[in-house]
Amino acid sequence: MARGNCFPRKQSSVYRGRFSQFLVLFCFVFFPYGLRFVGSPWVAVESHIAAAAETPGKGKKLLDELVRRAKQEGEVIATIQSSWSKTLVQPLADAFKKRFGLDIKVTVANVASARHFPVAVAETQSGTAATYDAVQGDDSETMLLVGPGGTQKVDGWEALLAEINPLVRSGKVRPDQISQGPFTDHSFLYMANVKQLIYNTRLISEKDLPRTHKELADPKYKGKFAQPPWTSHWEIAPVAFENFDRNEWLEVVRRAGKNTGAVLGESAAVQRVILGEFAFALAQDRYLRQILAKDPKAPVAYRFFDDYNELNGVYYSVRTRARHPAAGTLWALWMTTPEAQAIWQPSDLQAVPYGESKLDRDFWLGIEKSKARVIGFLDNERTVELLKWYRTEEGRKYLDAMARAIRGE
Amino acid sequence: MSASTRRPGGITTANALPLAFSWLILAVVIVLLAFVLYMTFVPSLPTEPGFTLKHWSNVASSRLLTRVIPNTAIVGFGAIFVGAFFALPMAWLLNRTTLPLRATFTTMIGITPVIPGFILAMGWIMLLDERIGLLNNVAASLLGFSSIPLSVKDSPWGIAWVLGLILAPAIFFLVAGPLCRIDPSLEEAASVVGMRHLTTLRRVTLPLVWPGILGGLIYVFMTAVSIFEIPALLGAASGKVPVLASEIFYSVRPGGPLTATFAYGAAGVYGTLLAAPSLVALYVYLRVLERTERYQVITGKGYRPRETDLGGWSWIGVGFVVLYLALAVGLPLLVLLWASLMPVLQMPSREALSKLSFTNYDGLFEGLGGFGVISNTVVLVLSVSLFVSFFSFMVSWVVVRTQAQSRKLMDMLVMVPHAIPSLAFAFALAMLGILASRWLPWLPLSGTLGIIAVAHVINRMPYGTRVMNSALAQVHRELEECAQVCGTKTPTIMRTIILPLIKPSVIYLVVWTAMLSFQEVTMALFLSGPHNNVLSVSIWVLWEGGNLGTAAAGAVAMVATTGLLMFGILRLAGGPTAGLVGREVGAAPLTKSQ
Structure with missing residues (x-):
């Protein structure tokens, strides 16, 4: 990038x-x-x-x-990452109001987008007002909402x-580093994470870790690792390999699934790695940072896969039929700023791909040093096509099969 | 027309009020059930057009018959066995004997549901795991083995063990109320004819509380087979021990967010599969209730229970209760406390001990959402427990005290929500909330505390009616008939005669419902909006987001607060055990010599 x-x-x-x-x-x-x-x-x-x-x-x-209209609206209701501390809510709200000279009610709620977006899609389809004015979600989730018209265009977004x-x-x-591809003028990138292996240094050495996703299917790793039930560690593969065979890949996922010690959410999996129950887990980079921030001596480290590592962008969008569209727009755009980043990043420890903080620099440095192949859904036409394909009936079925394969079915 | 004028179907005008309230709550149940069923025929979201049978055809697989159903049966019946093994003796020990520390023990049993299930599961993994289990390591070093291949993970028996421990209080509370109210004359009569204590217990006491026991066992079975998070942590999520609950969850949310969100119809299908055996069990239960008069032990003549003096055996009783509390409360509390004091959860070791600190407790109140979340939780818990108690009493009155033709149907209907996965119910309610905000904008439902309250009330009604059914079944009709002869109206009879007599069950129900509502996450999480966050959701969100230490600190605070509150409430109510009915009067203990 x-x-x-x-x-x-x-x-x-x-x-x-x-x-x-x-x-x-x-x-x-x-x-x-x-x-x-x-x-x-x-x-x-x-x-x-x-x-x-x-x-x-x-x-x-x-x-x-926008500010004039936001003042008239008198309120904004926005989501933040479900993992963010509630102690961030007030500083974010205060800084937002101060930045635009607003004296409005700011309601910010921790919401897991995967949980809320089906409701948001239903709101869109039924033509009712949106619960939240501005919502955040990753590439796949945002696509889910942008597709059926759940987000609204921001006029003059570049100038704004x-x-x-x-x-x-x-x-x-x-x-276009902030809003691009199918999300142009609708959704705005404000942070990202990259998928990797997080391992317990006391249980396994770096050289013994699998190099590629295919190696996860090797019997020698049976029961030694945990992975999440969602498909984001596997779904970008079709654009990572030249001669990609979907069925062959499903078989790889299935064999890796049968090898899996436990299917757990990424944060829970990393905790069980530290407990010593599993040698390594497929997880995103921020969990490692969070663990080391709390306990620098914790026996954990990370390694990228040699074949590919998915970059997961997170975006803010303004909802269709938002009750406070102007204030929602201001929020969505403001969350891309270093000012907002300075509030949430010290505790959440996720990188901003275009940011300039030490964490952001280290994020890229780590990738560059390891020469890891990092692929995001908005990287090029091929990746965007894949993202769109996953929205088709065929694509959905393929993801369904992949999710079942993760559990060894 | 007099208060007792009969109408066709056995309904008197006096019973019109309970009947009206019963149908009011059942109407909500029917609408939701219909919506859940409707979703099983809709290809994606209910707001989209189309008809499909794919949700039904998708579930038909060989895996279902060969693995899922057998595992689910082991989990369900195993949980019943473990739960009953602990709960039935404890219910007797703490309600019909002179066991010391009964108040404290009962309070601690009441705290059990507040402890998050995933913490208990984590605790047992830390204890019993081939690689890291503390018990395994101790046993291995004692026996000279490298490892002991014993684990709660990846086994339906392990899941049943943990679920049984968690659900034992449900049986305990269901049986405790009826046990308090047994007419001592029946047991005294048994004693007079020379029956031993154990024989009296087996042949007199247990049969009298049979509706409570049966209701509890059915409830535990249905709960055990529908809980997701504990089987998921112990192996169901990885497909090693697939059970119906995990199949439901992953049918609804296969994992990928792109697809995860559009298979809610599958939840309804699995809900129907779950409901089928539950309805069979219900039929048996209703057959038992048909002979209600057999269980009527509270008559106008005398109903003060007596307590058995265990003498020197009481310490064995104490040991049994302590064993249960250690396994179900002590262990998870220790794990909770340990996790709350660690920066990052690690196994106990010298190195780990050096890292203990109170950092996770810094700014905890704010981290959990502050005053807004606390007040939401209090309002929710109070309103749900009161509504559940009220509507359960009304439904049970119709089912047990009237000859209404619809009473069996009512009892079936009110039990069905327990078989429907809470995720499906929450989704149905969320959809109805959205549609309501479109067509009935004056109705504040979507995103309010009210919608969570409705979900909780419907979800807790099965348990509430089991408690009330067994309690009302024990009160002989002669009491109200006597009052009716004197011209007393039904609401007055309910308020001044029946309710005081079944006070222990009502208090158990209020407290228990409050506890369950307090810790419920699935529905509250799905229905949460910007203004209706509650404490359990805040703690779950912390846990899910990787902040296990803060989540554990929150759970410790939650358990401590709830424990104190519960203790206070039960004290104010007159005592946590049998004394709620008879102890004030102080019937003489039934000693071994009697």
């Missing part, structure tokens, strides 16, 4: 206002070649930076209008992002 590198990493309010506009212009004039090095098409970068440079007026106007998010305004982050 491309990242802009032309500015000092440390962010502060200095980027707001005229100084940030000056920096954008400075970067535009003096560092065009520097921007090429980050690997994204120059034309797109140029147009986005130009847009960012030109948008202050337009963005400000749009933002002022440039106005609200200093990273976009400064040109360090392109708007």
